[in-house]
Every structure is written in C-alpha cells, then in structure tokens.
Amino acid sequence: MTVVETLDIMLPHYGDTGLLQAAVRSVLDQTDKDWRLTVVDDGREEGVPEWFVSLGDSRVRYLRNEQNLGITKNFRKCVGLVESTHFTMLGSDDLLLPEYVATIRAAVAAVPDAAIYQPGVQVIDENGTPSVTLADQVKKRLYSPRATERRVLSGEPLAANLLGGNWLYFPSICWRADLVKEIDFREDLSVIQDLALIIEIVRRGEKLVVEPATVFQYRRHSASLSSGEAVSGARFGEAVRFFNETGAMLDRHGWPKAARAARRHLSMRLHALTLVPGALLQRRTATVRKLLGYVLTSSP
Known part of the structure; x- marks a missing residue:
C-alpha cells in the first residue's frame, strides 16, 4: 500500500x-x-x-x-x-x-x-x-x-x-x-x-x-x-485572451477537439449572458455592452 x-x-x-x-x-x-x-x-x-x-x-x-x-x-x-x-x-x-x-x-x-x-x-x-x-x-x-x-x-x-x-x-x-x-x-x-x-x-x-x-x-x-470582476465584466477580457491563446496552443499540440472547445468558450459566454439582467437593473450601460460583446464574440 x-x-x-x-x-x-x-x-x-x-x-x-x-x-x-x-x-x-x-x-x-x-x-x-x-x-x-x-x-x-x-x-x-x-x-x-x-x-x-x-x-x-x-x-x-x-x-x-x-x-x-x-x-x-x-x-x-x-x-x-x-x-x-x-x-x-x-x-x-x-x-x-x-x-x-x-x-x-x-x-x-x-x-x-x-x-x-x-x-x-x-x-x-x-x-x-x-x-x-x-x-x-x-x-x-x-x-x-x-x-x-x-x-x-x-x-x-x-x-x-x-x-x-x-x-x-x-x-x-x-x-x-x-x-x-x-x-x-x-x-x-x-x-x-x-x-x-x-x-x-x-x-x-x-x-x-x-x-x-x-x-x-x-x-x-x-x-x-471573481464575483466582483464578473459583475463588472472585467474577468471576461482575461478569459477571452486565455481561451484564444489556449486554442492556438492545443492546435499545435495536436488536440483539435480541445482547441475548438477553447475558442468557443461556450460556458463563459453563457455566464456573461446571465449577468446582463443584473447590469441592466443597476443601469450599468457600459457593462451591459461589454458583457454582450463577450456573448456575441465570433469563434473561429
């Protein structure tokens, strides 16, 4: 043992x-x-x-x-x-x-x-x-x-x-x-x-x-x-950068399925979408625009 x-x-x-x-x-x-x-x-x-x-x-x-x-x-x-x-x-x-x-x-x-x-x-x-x-x-x-x-x-x-x-x-x-x-x-x-x-x-x-x-x-x-940065939308900029870098790295590594999952980062988009109603209630217009930008960002 x-x-x-x-x-x-x-x-x-x-x-x-x-x-x-x-x-x-x-x-x-x-x-x-x-x-x-x-x-x-x-x-x-x-x-x-x-x-x-x-x-x-x-x-x-x-x-x-x-x-x-x-x-x-x-x-x-x-x-x-x-x-x-x-x-x-x-x-x-x-x-x-x-x-x-x-x-x-x-x-x-x-x-x-x-x-x-x-x-x-x-x-x-x-x-x-x-x-x-x-x-x-x-x-x-x-x-x-x-x-x-x-x-x-x-x-x-x-x-x-x-x-x-x-x-x-x-x-x-x-x-x-x-x-x-x-x-x-x-x-x-x-x-x-x-x-x-x-x-x-x-x-x-x-x-x-x-x-x-x-x-x-x-x-x-x-x-x-993490909650504070999520509400402001700040964490998603870091996340998008990480996912895109990781997608490229995994393509080079020979893991295309994982690379696609990184570039799509679907759960991050859904998370950003769930924060939009709260930002609307708080009348944080700039945050709403930023969050929607992350939700709608195109994925290769």
Whole structure:
C-alpha cells in the first residue's frame, strides 16, 4: 500500500477575519490529523497574528506578508512553501468537512500516479447555508462527470470538457506538488489562473481523479474577487485572451477537439449572458455592452 505523506494545506488569506478563523477551525476539526496548515496573510487586520499564537498547535504556521502581494503572487508564494508531495490551496472563506483529509489521502493512496484530485463539493452562501446557484447547476448538469464511485480522467477528452465548462472547484482540489512547482500560476492572470494550470497539467498527459464523497464546502458570495470582476465584466477580457491563446496552443499540440472547445468558450459566454439582467437593473450601460460583446464574440 502506498504511504501518503502529510497533506500540506496552504491558505492564502486576504479579507474577512471571521471567515478565516472558520476555515482554520475546519482544518483543526479533521478526523485524520496528518496535515500541516500554512497561512500566508496578505492583509493587515488587527489581532490575527495573536489569534494564531493562541491556537498553540505546532501543525499551524502563520506568516504575514510585509507588503501586499495580490492574489496570484500570494498563490505563488504558497506553492513555494509546500513541503509535502501533495497539497490543497484552501480558500480563506471556504470550509473543509471533517473527512476531507482522510478522503484525499485515501484517493492519493488508491491512485498515486494522478496529479489532481477533485472531491465532492457542497456550495454554501455567505451565511454557511447550502445554496443552489445557476452556475453550479450548469456545472453539475452539463459538464461534470456523473460519478458514484472514484473515476480517473485524462487526455484530450478531459481538456475539451474543462474548456467547454470548468466544473472543478479550485480551493477543494488536492495537487501533486512537484508539477505545480514546475508550472506554477501565471502572473498575467488573476481569475482564471487555476484553469490555465489545470489545462497545462492535462496537456502533459497527467491524470485527474474524481472522488464523489462530499467533503468540502465552497462559499459563493458577492464579496469574492471573481464575483466582483464578473459583475463588472472585467474577468471576461482575461478569459477571452486565455481561451484564444489556449486554442492556438492545443492546435499545435495536436488536440483539435480541445482547441475548438477553447475558442468557443461556450460556458463563459453563457455566464456573461446571465449577468446582463443584473447590469441592466443597476443601469450599468457600459457593462451591459461589454458583457454582450463577450456573448456575441465570433469563434473561429
């Protein structure tokens, strides 16, 4: 049987202290105690360092950046601090359910040659209440594989599937550290850097494991960076650039089906369309025009 090393849980933080503390407590409450938590604080909230000292747990390491790095550079710093073979990049407003570490370590032991492990996820709102959103229903019904048992996916079909609609939940994923350290997050991306990393890993021939057990709570709320940029329409400019670049790259790689899925970026267009009514209600005319432009952009 494969011996699974201690799971590194990296937590890049900026924002609400209460949500951060809840995320940390969810780590402390794991049934499998073989984990190591590293918090890299990109903020300046008072009392946070003292709260971590009060925990008195040698498995918890707290670091505060001298200067604000921003989301992607803080991600990259976290990757550089990973010491184990596998790690999770937990969002500071998300929660691990008690069996998360045990479930992930079992999946790694069962499929040790994979690079990405996606467990089952429950979406919650600002108050921690289970939530059903249009975006998550689209992910579930149109793109994510129906898995009642562990599944292993790879190759061009997986790349095409994810580029059609990314059904993965980035903060819940367990990653193989050596690959992520080698590739790392792109500094020119701010809200789609997770998909860029995943597609490069898949392009290199690596495997993705889908673990159906629901062991993670992903929080959707209007205060998140990705939500704010989506409402303004800003995230879609970055996304279009990424998809077009990726389509060209995958054509060169010999994956025409995945390349077409990238250039069509259908789920991104649908997402932009769902934001139009809200922008209309807010009378944000420029945003409406920008969103419709992304919806109607021609695809080669």
